[in-house]
Amino acid sequence: MNTKPTNKPLANCNRQEDLVTFLYDEMSAAARREFETHLQECAACAAELQAFGRVREELGTWQVGLLPRTEVVIQRRKLDVLRELISLFPVWMRGAALIGAAAALVLVALSVLTLVKSNSQTPSTVAQTAAQPQATFTRAEVESLVKSEVAKAQSQMQQEFRAQLASFETQLNNDYQTRLQAVTSRVRSLETGKSRLIARDNRDESQIREWLADYRDTFGNAGNER
């Protein structure tokens, strides 16, 4: 912070940062006192401060009205759904898939290596094989071969994945049906039990009523006689 008071115009005063700090009341008490002294001596700073105060007043006239409710709909990405689905599979299955993918990768790499080797045969070997049917591949052929192998592997993996998904769905459905049946039968058995209890209570109640009537007939009359 420049603490040297000056009467020079603002362009040379070089206290622009102090001016905004003072304007927004973020100065320490000591710095504030010092800048207030400066303002008494520097007409340019004082005028600018007043003008900025008016700008701030004007800025205050633009107020935000009613806030529209922010609807945040989080759409899950396919990758997240897939990740969650994979996490549902048992660890051994995930491990097997990983090993399978790694094996496929190694297989592809080996095929490429074999092809590259066959392309880089020595001239004598080439001479020997010249008489035989053509067995070498161009780069484009190798690439297309690799692409087709990868596509095959991908399609196989997709098929396996779909089959696993279908089996998982069936398993879930079966599980759901079994649980539903269990809950339904439990509810039914509870309802039957409840009906039985109510019937028994009703029977007991009528027996007690009969017993009470008998008691009144027997002892009530005896009491009156006394």
Add this chain to the structure above:
Amino acid sequence: MELSDDQIIERTLAGETDTFSLLVRRWERPIYGLSLRMLGREEDARDVCQETFIAAFRNLRKFRGDAKFSSWLYRIALNACHSRLRKHGGVSEQSLDQEDDDGRKFELADASAEAASEQMQRDQRASMVRKALQALPPEMRQVIVMKEYEEMTFAEISDVLQIPVSTVKSRLYTGLQQMRARLESLRGAL
């Protein structure tokens, strides 16, 4: 007891994704206000507000706890505003006609003629401020918006924009100077 931003983030990351709505409710007004003043159009501000919270949710794991969540959120919102401004060539699409339409809506809300006249004057001043602010370069506009409307400290603005405090102050100074000149010229044109 009210949960802190960090606690809400922790719970959201632990799988209680519904808790994130607490952050939305807490910060939607400041983010909407910032976007509206940066872009000048309510539809754009609404869209940016939504984009901001969706981006925040998706990237919540990347949020470093050593910074303030609000600073991170403001940064996302400002980036969204800047990309929208770039798409529109840096100029908001707000036209004077639209502003007049807004003014008429307010006018209808007031019953007495005097109140309506006062409201009209206020709307006119607000419309001038909106125009002057939209005409500022975005890097000055954002500093004025954060300081004046979001009432952030110089240090907080510096944290959001990741620039030194002295740069924040000099941008604010130049921005206020330009606002002053633009407001004077707009008043002169009336």
